[in-house]
Amino acid sequence: MATSPAESIVDAVGGPGNIESLTHCATRLRFQLRDSSNVDQSTVEAIPGVMGAVPQAGNRFQVVIGGAVQNVYNDINALPAMSGAGGGAVDEDDADSIKARERAKGPRGKVAWLDSLFEFLSDSFRPILGALLGASLFITFMALMATLGVIPAWNAPGVVLEPSWQFVNLMWQCVFIFLPLMVAYNAAKKVGADPWVGFAIMAVVMLPGFTGLADQEGAQQITFLGSDITTISVFGLPLTIFDYSSQVFPPLLMAGALGLLWKGLRKVIPENIQLIFVPFLAMLVMIPLTAFLIGPIGVYAGAGLANLLSSINSFSPFIFAIVIPLAYPFMVPLGLHWPINAIMLLNIQTLGYDFIQGPMGAWNFACFGATAGVLWIAWRARDKQMRQTATGALAAGLLGGISEPSLYGIHLRFKRIYPRMLVGCLVGGLIIGIGGGVKTQAFVFTSLLTIPAFDSVVLYGIAVLASFVVAMALVIISDYRTPEQRAEFEAQRDKAEAKLQSGSPAAATATSAAASGSATEAPAEARPGTATATLDKPGATDEVSAAFEIASPLDGTAVALSEVPDPVFGGGVMGPGVAIEPTGDTVVSPGAGTVAAAQPTGHAFGIELDNGVELLIHVGIDTVNLKGEGFEVHVKAGDRVEQGTPLVTFDRAVIEKAGYPLITPVIVLNGDAFATVDPVGLGPTTAGSPLLIVEK
Numbered sequence: 001m002a003t004s005p006a007e008s009i010v011d012a013v014g015g016p017g018n019i020e021s022l023t024h025c026a027t028r029l030r031f032q033l034r035d036s037s038n039v040d041q042s043t044v045e046a047i048p049g050v051m052g053a054v055p056q057a058g059n060r061f062q063v064v065i066g067g068a069v070q071n072v073y074n075d076i077n078a079l080p081a082m083s084g085a086g087g088g089a090v091d092e093d094d095a096d097s098i099k100a101r102e103r104a105k106g107p108r109g110k111v112a113w114l115d116s117l118f119e120f121l122s123d124s125f126r127p128i129l130g131a132l133l134g135a136s137l138f139i140t141f142m143a144l145m146a147t148l149g150v151i152p153a154w155n156a157p158g159v160v161l162e163p164s165w166q167f168v169n170l171m172w173q174c175v176f177i178f179l180p181l182m183v184a185y186n187a188a189k190k191v192g193a194d195p196w197v198g199f200a201i202m203a204v205v206m207l208p209g210f211t212g213l214a215d216q217e218g219a220q221q222i223t224f225l226g227s228d229i230t231t232i233s234v235f236g237l238p239l240t241i242f243d244y245s246s247q248v249f250p251p252l253l254m255a256g257a258l259g260l261l262w263k264g265l266r267k268v269i270p271e272n273i274q275l276i277f278v279p280f281l282a283m284l285v286m287i288p289l290t291a292f293l294i295g296p297i298g299v300y301a302g303a304g305l306a307n308l309l310s311s312i313n314s315f316s317p318f319i320f321a322i323v324i325p326l327a328y329p330f331m332v333p334l335g336l337h338w339p340i341n342a343i344m345l346l347n348i349q350t351l352g353y354d355f356i357q358g359p360m361g362a363w364n365f366a367c368f369g370a371t372a373g374v375l376w377i378a379w380r381a382r383d384k385q386m387r388q389t390a391t392g393a394l395a396a397g398l399l400g401g402i403s404e405p406s407l408y409g410i411h412l413r414f415k416r417i418y419p420r421m422l423v424g425c426l427v428g429g430l431i432i433g434i435g436g437g438v439k440t441q442a443f444v445f446t447s448l449l450t451i452p453a454f455d456s457v458v459l460y461g462i463a464v465l466a467s468f469v470v471a472m473a474l475v476i477i478s479d480y481r482t483p484e485q486r487a488e489f490e491a492q493r494d495k496a497e498a499k500l501q502s503g504s505p506a507a508a509t510a511t512s513a514a515a516s517g518s519a520t521e522a523p524a525e526a527r528p529g530t531a532t533a534t535l536d537k538p539g540a541t542d543e544v545s546a547a548f549e550i551a552s553p554l555d556g557t558a559v560a561l562s563e564v565p566d567p568v569f570g571g572g573v574m575g576p577g578v579a580i581e582p583t584g585d586t587v588v589s590p591g592a593g594t595v596a597a598a599q600p601t602g603h604a605f606g607i608e609l610d611n612g613v614e615l616l617i618h619v620g621i622d623t624v625n626l627k628g629e630g631f632e633v634h635v636k637a638g639d640r641v642e643q644g645t646p647l648v649t650f651d652r653a654v655i656e657k658a659g660y661p662l663i664t665p666v667i668v669l670n671g672d673a674f675a676t677v678d679p680v681g682l683g684p685t686t687a688g689s690p691l692l693i694v695e696k
Contacts, residue, residue, distance in 0.1 A: 005050070008047040009029070009047055009072070010076060010081070012040070012043050013031055013033060014033060016079075016081045020033060023119075028063060028065065029072065029076075030062055031061040039061055044063060048569065049072065050063055050064065050065065051065065051389055051405065051408060052064040064405075064409055068625055071625045075601075075627075120256075121339065123186060125341065128182045128186065132443070132445070135443075136172075136442065137449060137450070139442035140444060141168075142169060143452050144452040147452060147457070172442075176245070176246045176345070176443065177246065180247050181199055183255075184202035184251035187252055187256075191255055191260075193259050194262070197258070197262075197282055201258065202244075202290070205295050206244050210291075211241060214232070218232055218233060237292060242296065242299050246346070248302070248345060249342060250294060250299060252298070252342075253301075254295070261285060261286065262278065265281055265282060269281075302343065305339070309343060313355050313437070318433035321432040321433035322430060323429075324356060324362075324429065325359050325366065325425035328364075328425075329407075329425065345443050348443055353441045354440055358440065360446060361428070361446035362425055362467045363425050364401060365446070365464035366470070367406050368398055368406065369470065369472035370420060370474075371390050371394045372394055373420075373472040373474070373475025374410055374414075374480050375394055376475075376476050381486075383493070384565065388565060393410060401444075401446045414480045414481060414485075420475050424466075424468065424474070427467055427470045428463040428464060428467030431463040438454050439456075440455065441453075441455070492571075548611045549693055550590050550613060550666075550692040550694060551590040551689065551690060551691055552580065552686060552687055553587050553647070553691075554582050554587045554588065556582035556583045556664070556684075557580065557581045557583070557682075557684055557685065558578050558691060559663070564665050566665075569618065574665075574669065575677075576671040577616075577665060577668050577692065578679040578682075578691060580663070581663050582652075585652055586648070586649045587650070587664070590607070590666075591607075591609045591610070594607070594638065594639070595636065595638060598635050598647070600633065601624050602628055602631025602633045602648045603620060603631065604618045605617045613668055613670070616668075616669050617647070617665075617666055617667075619662075620661060621663060625660070626654065634647055634648060635647050644687070644688060668694060674694050676693070680693055
């Protein structure tokens with residue numbers, strides 16, 4: 001009986017035994033499954049907290065979570081079923097080694113190989129997205145100050161800022177200057193090597209002493225591929241001196257070679273001395289190899305790609321400004337945007353500006369505009385699930401420049417959105433192209449907050465506004481759903497609302513019988529967990545209908561399940577029941593039975609009552625993310641409980657401060673085994689008072 005999103009996701013992908021490895025990126029869980037053929041995408045997408053699911057080649061399966069992906073990843077790995085030997089998920093350090101071993105058994109096809117490459121690129125950058133986002137806002141602030149005339153052109157050659165502004169400038173330089181070290185750490189970890197060894201190898205070529213070799217006697221300037229470079233003889237070999245600040249291709253290539261060497265060394269060196277000699281020999285080989293060969297190759301490879309795109313842009317900025325926003329909606333799902341991000345950084349380092357981010361902004365804002373259109377329709381259609389998804393995705397986009405929640409949570413699930421979004425991309429690209437292009441002297445995420453970072457703020461602002469408005473308007477006019485999808489949703493919504501307005505069928509029947517005087521005597525007040533009998537008219541055959549009343553597990557106000565701000569609970573996917581807006585802070589057992597599941601985080605409990613009801617009590621929404629903070633659990637799985645036995649005490653202040661709803665669904669998981677499951681009534685309730693009527 002799965003009672004948490006983590007357990008539900010594991011069950012939906014085939015259980016622990018079907019999970020070969022598990023990693024995650026900025027918004028997605030990345031499963032490598034043994035067999036993905038039986039995984040139902042719609043079942044996965046119905047799980048609370050899941051924004052979408054993306055099947056891939058090679059038995060790969062991605063589950064889109066959004067910003068809480070790290071918490072869900074941790075919760076999955078914390079499950080007892082995932083820690084045993086012989087199948088199940090492994091921790092992130094071991095996951096990539098397992099995947100590498102499986103790949104070594106034989107090729108799985110071209111697409112799977114490309115998936116592996118793009119996962120490597122994604123996971124090399126993903127952990128530092130927060131630092132990059134923060135640095136981009138510092139850059140935007142400096143650009144805004146220069147535009148307002150508060151400071152001179154902060155990044156122009158020869159400009160010296162006063163010490164206060166120099167210090168502010170260091171706040172973003174710390175990220176981009178040392179970016180190769182961050183990438184080296186993540187990439188080395190991704191390929192199964194010691195990440196700190198990868199960090200140390202890349203750090204050698206970034207030491208002041210390394211670049212200082214260019215000033216030593218014997219250093220000479222040569223021209224290579226049209227560029228002046230400095231070399232010096234080291235042990236009789238020419239060592240090329242580069243400034244590796246902000247470079248990303250050298251650490252990626254270094255990590256790829258290090259991963260192969262690391263695995264080879266672990267095979268040939270005895271296990272009891274690997275801790276010493278594997279790192280030592282890896283550094284002994286990789287430091288010279290990186291300094292003499294891999295580093296220069298990475299610099300020239302990046303420069304070559306950058307020059308290719310620069311040539312296209314120089315040949316026709318108009319065409320370039322149109323192609324980039326039209327290509328990005330297809331590049332991002334494949335992971336192809338990561339190499340382009342690296343080229344943006346290289347452009348800023350070599351040219352002093354980047355010409356890709358401006359047209360890319362047209363795509364981003366068209367994406368966010370389409371999401372805004374979906375949000376508009378969701379509000380109008382009273383679609384709580386989509387309203388929540390679109391609100392979160394739009395906030396992530398407009399404030400952070402992150403498109404994945406919109407793309408995976410909405411756009412790829414509703415195919416009507418893409419053509420309308422592409423029109424927005426085209427309009428924005430046309431405006432930028434007609435205006436002669438847009439440049440920026442900094443690497444930023446294209447959001448509302450970073451608009452001042454572009455050299456032509458007016459042109460860029462008009463372009464992204466047009467992209468946003470056009471995509472939004474087209475989605476609103478034509479809807480993001482097919483007529484069949486819209487009709488199906490409206491039928492389900494109307495049915496749920498009609499049931500809420502009509503009240504409890506069981507309560508209505510009892511009221512009608514009492515009013516007509518057909519019962520021979522007033523029914524005794526039922527006690528939770530006991531059976532009651534209702535007799536039909538005198539003279540007729542006595543028909544007995546067994547009805548159980550389930551007691552309330554806590555003090556509060558009972559509300560309809562549809563009020564729960566979660567699509568799976570609110571839509572009745574988990575089963576029928578009711579929700580409680582708690583006024584108390586202690587959850588008790590609603591009857592005699594056995595604890596089937598007690599989450600260590602304290603947010604959810606499964607109770608198998610003696611009357612056959614399987615009950616789920618879920619304290620708050622998304623409170624699993626608190627990882628037990630603010631919860632004091634009183635029982636464990638397998639415990640025998642009676643009505644009123646405390647299950648958990650929670651700290652309302654902790655939950656409210658974290659921003660999670662306190663509303664507590666009480667769900668009958670095996671509702672199909674009963675004729676009806678209805679609230680006794682809505683309104684104030686206390687622990688132990690009747691809450692649900694369950695009729696056999």
